[in-house]
Amino acid sequence: xxxxxQTPSHQVTxxxxxxxxxxxxxxxxxxxxxxxxxxxxxxxFLVSFYNNEISxxxxxxxxxxxxxxxxxxxxxxxxxxxxxEDSAMYFCAxxxxxxxGEQYFGPGTRLTVx
Amino acid sequence: xxxxxxxxxxxSIQEGENATMNCSYKTSINNLQWYxxxxxxxxxxxxxxxxxxxEKHSGRLRVTLDTSKKSSSLLITASRAADTASYFCATDAxxxxxxxxxxxxxxxxA
Numbered sequence: 454x455x456x457x458x459q460t461p462s463h464q465v466t467x468x469x470x471x472x473x474x475x476x477x478x479x480x481x482x483x484x485x486x487x488x489x490x491x492x493x494x495x496x497x498f499l500v501s502f503y504n505n506e507i508s509x510x511x512x513x514x515x516x517x518x519x520x521x522x523x524x525x526x527x528x529x530x531x532x533x534x535x536x537x538e539d540s541a542m543y544f545c546a547x548x549x550x551x552x553x554g555e556q557y558f559g560p561g562t563r564l565t566v567x
Numbered sequence: 568x569x570x571x572x573x574x575x576x577x578x579s580i581q582e583g584e585n586a587t588m589n590c591s592y593k594t595s596i597n598n599l600q601w602y603x604x605x606x607x608x609x610x611x612x613x614x615x616x617x618x619x620x621x622e623k624h625s626g627r628l629r630v631t632l633d634t635s636k637k638s639s640s641l642l643i644t645a646s647r648a649a650d651t652a653s654y655f656c657a658t659d660a661x662x663x664x665x666x667x668x669x670x671x672x673x674x675x676x677a
Contacts, residue, residue, distance in 0.1 A: 486664065486665075488665075488667075494669070495655075495667050495668060495669045495670065496610065496655065496657075496665075496667040497667070498664040498665060498666065498667075501663045501664055508663045509661075509663040509664055511664075544609060544610065546610075551662060552662055553597050553598040553615065553617055553659060553662065554615070555600070555612045555615060556600075556612065556665060557612070558602075558609045558610040558611070558612075559609055560608060560609040561608075561609050
């Protein structure tokens with residue numbers, strides 16, 4: 454069964470460093486998402502992406518964050534200068550088409566900022 | 568806020584019993600979805616119910632939706648140890664994002 458994959462599974466970085474989290478969505482899906490979950494808290498929407506542009510972004514997704522689909526398969530989330538509060542589990546998700554439907558989530562990348 | 572809020576926060580039941588959890592939300596939605604998360608893992612989609620539906624079944628899962636009360640419930644029948652997980656409702660208002668609640672942690676005792 455097709456699945457969303459994410460790399461790395463765990464990333465440790467120092468405050469102020471740039472990190473890139475990588476995702477490979479399901480191949481025929483058109484909508485892509487990033488969410489994050491701080492330990493013990495609810496899953497929060499960061500950004501949605503369709504047709505090579507951002508569809509919607511949350512207040513969390515400030516100028517330190519960017520997303521890119523550099524080729525036909527990868528979808529990346531970049532944090533330019535990480536802060537301690539960026540420590541969280543980051544989930545990528547994809548959906549096949551517009552309209553109501555299931556979002557398929559990847560296993561997540563645990564980001565630890567020290 | 569669009570976010571769903573689950574109730575109870577935690578639930579402990581005996582294997583074979585039913586588990587019921589509720590979700591309330593605040594504004595109009597297109598659909599509501601339930602997800603499961605095993606400890607430290609990703610989110611697994613369980614079921615989607617559209618705003619014009621009132622009840623939906625999938626295996627041992629039954630979901631209801633009351634848009635007049637802005638609430639939904641998830642019932643897991645004949646629970647198993649493998650059902651131990653956190654369960655989240657997520658509301659979808661515009662097809663661009665999901666808004667998650669804080670979740671209900673379910674523990675099924677053998």
